[in-house]
Amino acid sequence: MSVSQSEFRAAMMDASAPVPDGLLDAEAQPAGRRFSVYRNNVAVSLTEAMHQAFPVITKLLGPQNMDGLAGIFLRQHPPSSPLMMFYGEAFPGFLAGMQQLAHLGYLPDIARLELALRRSYHAADSQPAPADALAVDPEQVMQARLQFAPAMHVIRSDWPIHSIWRFNSEADAPKPQARAEDVLITRPEYDPDPHLLPSGGADWIGHMQNGNTIGAAFEKAAAEAPEFDLGTTLALLLQGGAVTSVTIERPKT
Secondary structure (H helix, E strand, O other): OOOOHHHHHHHHHOOOOOOOOOOEOOOOOEOHHHHHHHHHHHHHHHHHHHHHHOHHHHHHHOHHHHHHHHHHHHHHOOOOOOOHHHOOOOHHHHHHOOHHHOOOOOHHHHHHHHHHHHHHHHOOOOOOOOOOOOOOOHHHHHOEEEEEOOOOEEEOOOOOHHHHHHHOOOOOOOOOOOOOOOEEEEOOOOOOEEEEOOOOHHHHHHHHHOOOOHHHHHHHHHHHOOOOOHHHHHHHHHHOOOEEEEEEOOOOO
16 A cells, blocks of 8 residues: 555644554565654754744744744645745744734734845845946936845834844844834845835835836835935945846936
């Protein structure tokens, strides 16, 4: 009797499941004990991977609670690829669906932020635009279009996710205040760097990604957030090496 891949995977991810019937070892003997040892090693490795992938979630919940949560997640979302760098893509949605954690509504967005930091770390390299690419008169700046690095990400949230992340990652970080926060992730060197965006900054970047000029994107962002600070947002992008090219439209004559 052969064992299907789905049966093998289901048993591998669930420590309470019986060893599949007909599973034999290299010597054609029942593989019960060896399978159990292998299953335990896989579960331990994947649980550790979740701890490393979501260190702030682990700190917020506690290591033991994270162990239990990871065990449930592993059974529902077994790895679909041998590349473990992005394992946990479904974790934010998984957290959002856990009724037991509904009182911690910020957890899914913290998980999204931690996933984005990992994506940024593994993103393709890119060459930043020259430092003087926008050293032109203001009218020309407003006519410029920007291209962004693959490592750049923007995470929007109704929760203070940047402050929560800092409070649980950096010594002496201030206590989070109840407010919505949008986060820009850049990778100026080798490690991703999260920044708190000013009000309207995420909207402006989104409009730029849709092909708008700096000026057109500014008008749209300012309509939604009149206090939008273009200079601060643009400086964060340039200093973080997130702008890879600048194209300035010349007025038609």
